[in-house]
Amino acid sequence: MQVSREEILHIANLADLNLKEEEIDTYLLHLQEILNFANIVNNAPIEKLGETIGVSEKVNAFRKDEIKEFKDKESLLQNAPEEEEHMFHIPKVI
Amino acid sequence: MEIYELTVQELKEKLDKKEITSKEIFESYQARIQEKEKDIKAFVSLNDPKEIKENSIPIGIKDNINIKGTKTTCSSKMLENFVSPYSATVIEKLENENIISIGKLNMDEFAMGASTEYSYFQKTRNPWNLNRVPGGSSGGSAAAVASNMVPWALGSDTGGSIRQPASFCGVVGLKPTYGLVSRYGLVAFASSLDQIGPITKDVRDCAMLLNIISGHDEKDSTSAEKEKKDYMKNLEKDVKGLKIGLPKQYMGEGIHQEVKEKILEVAKKYEEMGAIVEECEFNCSEYALATYYIIACAEASSNLGRFDGIRYGYRAKEFSNLKELYKNSRSEGFGAEVKRRIILGTYVLSSGYYDAYYKKALQVRTLVKKEFERLFKTYDILLTPTAPSTAFEIGTKSNNPLEMYLADLCTVSINIAGLPAISVPCGIDSKGLPVGMQLIGKAFDEETILNAAYQYEKIEKFREKFRPEFKEK
Numbered sequence: 001m002q003v004s005r006e007e008i009l010h011i012a013n014l015a016d017l018n019l020k021e022e023e024i025d026t027y028l029l030h031l032q033e034i035l036n037f038a039n040i041v042n043n044a045p046i047e048k049l050g051e052t053i054g055v056s057e058k059v060n061a062f063r064k065d066e067i068k069e070f071k072d073k074e075s076l077l078q079n080a081p082e083e084e085e086h087m088f089h090i091p092k093v094i
Numbered sequence: 095m096e097i098y099e100l101t102v103q104e105l106k107e108k109l110d111k112k113e114i115t116s117k118e119i120f121e122s123y124q125a126r127i128q129e130k131e132k133d134i135k136a137f138v139s140l141n142d143p144k145e146i147k148e149n150s151i152p153i154g155i156k157d158n159i160n161i162k163g164t165k166t167t168c169s170s171k172m173l174e175n176f177v178s179p180y181s182a183t184v185i186e187k188l189e190n191e192n193i194i195s196i197g198k199l200n201m202d203e204f205a206m207g208a209s210t211e212y213s214y215f216q217k218t219r220n221p222w223n224l225n226r227v228p229g230g231s232s233g234g235s236a237a238a239v240a241s242n243m244v245p246w247a248l249g250s251d252t253g254g255s256i257r258q259p260a261s262f263c264g265v266v267g268l269k270p271t272y273g274l275v276s277r278y279g280l281v282a283f284a285s286s287l288d289q290i291g292p293i294t295k296d297v298r299d300c301a302m303l304l305n306i307i308s309g310h311d312e313k314d315s316t317s318a319e320k321e322k323k324d325y326m327k328n329l330e331k332d333v334k335g336l337k338i339g340l341p342k343q344y345m346g347e348g349i350h351q352e353v354k355e356k357i358l359e360v361a362k363k364y365e366e367m368g369a370i371v372e373e374c375e376f377n378c379s380e381y382a383l384a385t386y387y388i389i390a391c392a393e394a395s396s397n398l399g400r401f402d403g404i405r406y407g408y409r410a411k412e413f414s415n416l417k418e419l420y421k422n423s424r425s426e427g428f429g430a431e432v433k434r435r436i437i438l439g440t441y442v443l444s445s446g447y448y449d450a451y452y453k454k455a456l457q458v459r460t461l462v463k464k465e466f467e468r469l470f471k472t473y474d475i476l477l478t479p480t481a482p483s484t485a486f487e488i489g490t491k492s493n494n495p496l497e498m499y500l501a502d503l504c505t506v507s508i509n510i511a512g513l514p515a516i517s518v519p520c521g522i523d524s525k526g527l528p529v530g531m532q533l534i535g536k537a538f539d540e541e542t543i544l545n546a547a548y549q550y551e552k553i554e555k556f557r558e559k560f561r562p563e564f565k566e567k
Contacts, residue, residue, distance in 0.1 A: 001450070008437070015395060015440040016402070016417075017433055018425040030434055031441065033496050038384040038442075041454040044461060051456035052463060054286040054316065055272050055512030055537075061315035075163075075179035081409030088405055093416050 001039070003032055097122035098242040102151060102299045105245060109149055116150040116192075119245075123152050123196060127243045133224060133564055135216045136238040139165055140197040150192040154244035156235050157198040158205055159290065160279040161185050164195075168281050169213035170203045172401050172408045172427035182279020183314070184248060184290050184307045191306055199247060200234030203429045204398065205255055205283045207231050208501035211492045212431045219488070220262060221562035222527050226485040229259030229501075235293045236263040240562055246294040246303055250280055252287045253386050254481075254505025257517035260293055261480035261530025264519045264560065266300045266547070267293045269505075271538045272512035273318035275304075276311035284393035285316075287386075287509040296557060297518065297548040301325035304540060320538060328541045329548040334368030336546060339473035341376035344504050350483045352523045357479050360520050360531050363553060364477070364546075374473065378465050379507065381458045386506035387499060388442050388455035395439025401427065434495060459510050466511045470536050475543055478504050480517040480530035504532060514540045518547045519556040526567070528560070 008028050012019045019027055070076075073086070082089035097119055100108070108114045120143065131137060138157045141164060143150075155161065158168045160178035162185075167173045185195070202212040210218045210233025218233045220226040221241040228237040232249030236259035239247050249256040251269035260267025268291045275290045282288065292303035304325045311317045340361055345354055361371045403409035403423030410422030428436070442451035469476060482503050491498045508515045514537070517530040531550075535543040 001447070003441075011437055011441050011444060014444065015436050016399075016420045016424050017428075017436065018421050027434065027437060030495050031438060034387065034438055034499075035441075035451075037496055037499075038388055038451060040384045041381055041388065041451065041458050044378065044381045044454070044458045046454065046457035046461055049457045049460045049464075051453065052459040053456060055463070056316045056318070058316070058318075061312075061317075063312050070179075072179060075177070076405075079176055079179070079406035081403060081407070090404055091413065091416055091419055 001035060003028060003035065098126040101295045102245050102302060105151060116146050116148060120146050120152055120196065123244060127197070130241045130243055130564065133219060134221060134237050134241050134243070135218050136200055136234040136241070136243060137197045138167055138169060138200050138215055138234070141195050143194050143196070147192050150194055152196040152245060153188060153193050154197055154199050154235060154238045154247035155185070155195045156201055156232050156247070156249045158201060158250060158281040159184065159248060161195055165198065166281065167198070168204045169201045169215055170427070170429065170432070171214045174214070174408065176406055180279065183276035183311045185279065187307055193306070196244060199232070199238055202231035202233070203432050204281070205231040205250055205252055206394070206431050206435055208254070208258060208498050209491065210234060211488065212429060214429055217488060220485045221564055222264060222485065223525070224564065224566045225487055226527065227262065227488050229262030229481070229485060231255040232293060233259045236260050236265055236267065239263070239265045239293050239295060241564070246292060246299055248290055248307070249293045250288055250290050251509065252283050253390060253509050254502045256291045256293060257505050257515060257530070257532060258481045258501060260517040261528065262485040264528030264556065264562065265293055265295060266297055266516065266518055267291065268300050268304060268516045268540070269508065269514060270304065270308065270540060271514045273316050274308050274320070274538065274540070276314040276317050278311055278313040282397040284390040285397060286393060287390060297544060297551050298326070298329060300516070301329060301544050318538070323541065325540055325544055328545045331545050332368065333364065333546055333549050336369040336475070337473045338364055338369050338371045339374040339469055339476045340371055341374055341379070341476060341478060343376045343379035344478035348482050348500065348503055349479055353479045353483060353529055356521045356529045357477065357531055360550065361477060363550065367549060367553070371477070374469060376465060376469065378458065378461050382462055382507035382510060383499065383503055385455045385458040385462065386502070386510055387438070388451050389459065389510070391435045391439035392443050392452050393439070395436045395443065398432070398436055403427070431495065462507050463511045466513060475546055476534040478532045478534065480504060480532040484523050484525065484527035484529055508534055513537055514543060516543050516547050518551060520550070520554060521556070522560055526563070
């Protein structure tokens, strides 16, 4: 499949990434090369085969619904890029 | 013999007999790091334990596994200053046995790469030839073990990231069956493929470390509820009658001649030991690599969505609204390969392409699983090269993503099917670089590949015959 400039910019936007003007061509070239290579999956004999999303045989992993308090709030907040009065600081949203 | 040259098994024996102390062990490794790290650049950070308990043994940890109170960077600018609020389950298990980290090891950013060149911090060099890559993404772990800067290490393997660097650096690396080792506290790359595993000097140490880190963990919902095994128990068993399949497709196009020759020599040695080796067909190898990159990138694009510059990680200095904060932080915080994979992953999951790529890849995944099931009806284990070549020169593939992906040719299908596989050194090529062989086992049958690997190692005596020279060649 041929990827256009508009498409790669759309995909980058979906992924919350900026591509600089001078980067676009390189990303486009690499993506096209990888997709050309990946196209081989369309030749695989997979008719009637189901999809495997994981290899674990489990369907569900249950545990008791118990509250376990994580007391070390400081260790979480120390990683905040910006913090104010024990809260994560973010720019105005509304 | 210096303390740092000993295997962990030998260290334990000497500790038990009180011939050495743990303090001496730590000091020996710390002195070795002082001597070799300037050439190898395997560490992202060093840890100097304040107190060394009796019977304590050091270890090196790949920098995508969390240790409470220390930095976990994933070799990314995004997490350059991230301090772990909790420890991974594997770290708690190690600490219960007095096995203490002496440092966090370099890797390709977020484990995406096959050479450790995509680290934000530094390029790790191969101890066997300093101009060559150590492999990746656990290149720091493999290089540190190969240069005796740590007695053993933990890595993670999503498509070959333990086995391929182990092969390039002449050490042993094991990817356990999916679900055998808890992923709690491992920074996620592709959750349905990731596993933590040992990188060690020899097979015995590998079994010993697997004994410690394996087992069910309720904090990882994909963790298998299996009875705990002793992986040391069956090492000494002979391999008479063991049925080994040698898939033709991993001995053909794309595999270097010298690597092929070494694998055929290995097959011959197994026959001499009484095993039955037969050539066999692995009929979907040509689809496996493409399938792997579709699935791994799709999962990565979703997993890495959490890095948004809000609660942790890098935040851009300039932005005028929330969307810009996300976009600028991610664009400045991630390196080129990570962005490339996020874009590919987003593309194959996006409307219009989901059916053509992602859905097909999931169906091929079923095909790969079935193909292994078919082979394991006849064979106990499979033998292949670990990598198509020995270690390549630094800088030769880093600008050509597709060529870099080919380094994973022999390893990815194992992750797709969730099987265990081990890489063991099986000689050196004409350039003096280690060649690795890969043994693939049935799900949760690590015992058989460890046994076969150990029996081979005993006659090959790689560690006695060869050692890295730490030279630029």
